[in-house]
Amino acid sequence: DQAKFFVESRLLQRDVEIIMEGVSNQNILGTVLHPNGNITEFLLQEGFARCVDWSMGVVTTGPEKMRAAEKNAKEKRLRIWKDYTPQATIAITEKQFTGKVIEIQNADRLVIKTSENQIKEVTLSSIRPPRMADDGGPKDNTKRIRPLYDVPYMFEAREFLRKKLIGKKVNVSVDYIRPGSEGFPERTCATVT
DSSP: OHHHHHHHHHHTTSOOEEEEEEEETTEEEEEEEETTEEHHHHHHHTTSOOOOHHHHTTOTTOSHHHHHHHHHHHHHTOGGGTTOOOOOOOOOSOSEEEEEEEEEEETTEEEEEETTSOEEEEEETTOOOOOOOOOSSOOOTTSOOOHHHHSTTHHHHHHHHHHHHTTOEEEEEEEEEEOOBTTBOOEEEEEEO
């Protein structure tokens, strides 16, 4: 109700400019410009809203101001962020290193042997490997799933990486470390060149 009042008190009976940004699943995405600025930024700054990644790509003004406004509200613990606790940052000891690719585990994970003979497992950042299609039907728990062979294009994607990278010297730039959650281990996500 507070967010609704916040918007109504600033927009009702006022001349505003609307920028049509795009369409997603029959939803029209747009930006409402109040005479004092972008209403979205004001909502974020006051802790009434949060940034949604899937829509940030279509914003013509760029996501930087919106992310900064959200960060400001998080730091001040305003409204929806009142119980916010920042994630513990994981120190990245080696931001960049070089090594030889010795194994391709799947379509997005590599094992690299560094010049110091350390074995490091890295996940390619900013990609989504092939996944098993969910048809919405009942799951057959008796059938053993072999992801490499049962997931469409998983084998082909892994083989592509294997042919291109195995035995080659690569430069690895660590982008971030994804903490372990829900039974999944911590992952070092990197760009490999």
